[in-house]
Structures are given as C-alpha cells and as structure tokens.
Amino acid sequence: MNFSEPAALLRSLQPGVRVVVRYRIDGGFTDALGTLGAVGDTECTVATRRGDVVIAYPLVTAAKTVPPPPPRRTPRRS
Template identity: 65%
Template sequence: MVVRYRVDGGFTDALGYLLSATAGSCTVRTRQSDVEIPLALVVAAKEVPPPPPRREARSGRA
C-alpha cells in the first residue's frame, strides 16, 4: 500500500506493506524500515499491487 502523509514542508509517501492499524496510527513496512504514521497526518492511502517478480540474470551473448 502507499500512504501519503504530512511532514514539515510538505508531504511524503510510505510505500510497503501495512503491518498494523489502530485508532491513532498505522505502521507500514517499507524497504528501509517500519514507519509508524499518526492517522491525523495521513492525507491519502490506497492499496497497490505487489511488485513483479525479479527477472533472472541474463547470460552473456554467444
């Protein structure tokens, strides 16, 4: 999922997996870390499809 929320000077997005949601916050697991976001700062959120599987490495051309 992606969650857009307010930060000083604008907005930022957290892209990852929703780990938990409570009455006051949600936690998203991004590539770098788990991000706890107060719901009062959230301006938009939506589900996005999972990333495609990684391709196999190409072998050298013959």
C-alpha cells in the same frame, strides 16, 4: 464508513495488505509504500524496504491498496 477519508480506509484494512500512504512531514509530503502492519486507533505502521514507518492518521492525506510488486528480473549474463 466513509472511505473517501484515507485514514478510514487504513483503519478498515487487515494487516498484510500492500498499501501506499501519502502523509505530511515538515516541509511537505512523503509516501510510504509497503505492507500494512499494525493498525491502531491513532496510527498505523507500514513495513517499507527501509524499515517500519509509523504514521499518525491526522497526517495522512491519501491512501490506497496496491498490487504486489512485480517479480525481480534475473541478472543479465555478459
């Protein structure tokens, strides 16, 4: 498998892995950071803070796994 191709990497991952995916949109590019959900033949789903993002593989320009987010800070008390 050619992991230099970002879509091939996404297809090889198991759902539940945290990823960042850069993909084409009208007028440029955007990123989806979150948990990889469904991995299909033509697209994948990334669960982000703002909801699920379905990304077609031909639009993907870069992808990689990322570590878990850091723990949230406790609020300061005045």
